[in-house]
Amino acid sequence: MNTLLQYILVQRAKNKLKNEKDPKKLRKRLLVKEIRTGQVELIHAAKEILFIVIGVAAAGFGLKGFLLPNQFIDGGVTGVSLLIQVKSNVSLGILLVIVNLPFLVLGAKTINKTFAFKSILAISALAIVVHFVPYPLVTDDKLLIAVFGGFFLGLGIGMAMRGGSVIDGTEVLAIYLSRKWHMTIGDILLLINILIFSAGAYLLSIETALYAILTYLVAAKTVNYVVDGVEEYIGVTIISPKNEEIRVMLTKKMGRACTIFQGRQGFSKNGGQRQDTEIVYTVMTRLELAKLSTEIDKIDKNAFIVMGVVKDIQGGMIKKKPMK
Template sequence: MNTILQYILVQRAKNKLKSEKNVAKRQLVKEIRVGHVELMHALKEILFIAIGVGAAGFGLKGFLLPNNFIDGGATGVSLLIQVKSNISLGILLLLVNIPFILLGAKTISGKFAIRSIFAILALAIVVHFVPYPIITSDKLLIAVFGGFFLGLGIGMAMRGGSVIDGTEVLAIYLSRKWHMTIGDILLLINILIFSAGAYLLSIETALYAILTYLAAAKTVNYVVDGVEEYIGVTIISPKNEEIRVMLTEKMGRACTVYSGKGGYAKDGTARISTEIIYTVMTRLELARLSTEIDKIDKNAFIVMGVIKDIRGGMIKKKPLK
């Protein structure tokens, strides 16, 4: 570990433990490890968001914006208003997304909302100030590659635990109120946006917008396996009780604990018994979960599986702490 980084982590750990008397060396080492995990995960998330902002800015200014194209979601609404009003797209991205970010603070978490605000602010600055080159005027290429880079940006921002298009947050919220999947709600929202595009601009523009949206959606799915999907997480670790407490008390998530045995054992030796933890989360919560598990056990065995939709339980009712 870098000497300067190590010094910073040691001082951070000492400051956090200074209220405790007779701090054991093991406590200090554990706190240093926790700080290191938090820092590494934060840097990774910042990198993902930065790549996402750059890619989305390129898709908007290199393809869509110069040719008066629109997309779905909050970005599509911003583009549609920009085409009709000539207000700066950077300002519109902020104004249109603010209500969704406030909703995200309630639906997902405050940290998620803060990251998303910074991501959208960075995108607005990039769109306003960075002179991206205009790549092509061919409408088909604009729709396909503009959608691809925009989808890449949205997907990478999600990998960093934030969004740069707030309609996903609205869809998550409404899915908890209605008996519909998030994907169905996103489809309805975008149908309204494309219908408005057909009325205000032209049917041809709306058709190209649908193509742009499909390209973006497929790219997002490729990058993050779909925001509309829940993820079932199975965790096997000798520190299963600490992980269970973290899930239920720190993250506010329900989980199921069941007994299991290791399948590998030499002849004549007993197989190791352990408790296995199973929980379900949305894709946007996985970055936080990964950070918290690494703090407890970096060698934990984790299996994740995509779940299209769920019913019952607490996941659709209780926001992440």
């Protein structure tokens, strides 16, 4: 590890533990644990930042290289912003920030404040990129614009989600409404975009609206490919000798319910007795996985984690209680 970085991590750990009055041996153990926690947070933060940077660059290319110069629109907040920009000539960068702002406030309440903060940074970065970066105009063929504009925009949205943020606030609105109504997030997103495309057909032309639908479908498929379905819940099974610490982290720190299964090891060294173990199971949305991965790494970097797609759920607290 870089000497300067190591020094910063050590000082950070000492500052966090300066008020602790534990015995010297225990204090040293806590210091080592706190340094490791800092390392994990730094690595995960760097990875999330990289995803968001790639996402912003890809979305900017889709907008400036394909959609915006040819007055094409897309679904979601981006589509609304493009529609307003075409009719008013207000800078798209400004519109992206203004139109997304209410959804980010909602995101702070629905998901968590860290998610909202990262999303504000991602959307602001996209607005700066769209306003200042001179992307080349790639083509004026309408079919290519719809397909590849949607692809790069979807790639950008998906990568931003992998980084624990969004650059289109309609996903946040859909998550919120799904907790209020008996509908899936995918169905709500479809209804929102039907309204946007209808407005596009009325204000621009039916042809433009049809190409916008094609753009949206390509973008949606790309997002699904990148993040494996943001509108789906993820069931997470965690097997670790530190299962109690993971349970406390889930219930106290992340505000998520979990279930504990009793299990037994399937393999033992040298034919010894197989040990009993507790298996932790929880369900959360795709947007919460980045934080969960970080928190588990802090406790046990070698934890065995299995994730599976859950189409929808009923009952429990996940649809009612925002993540801490």
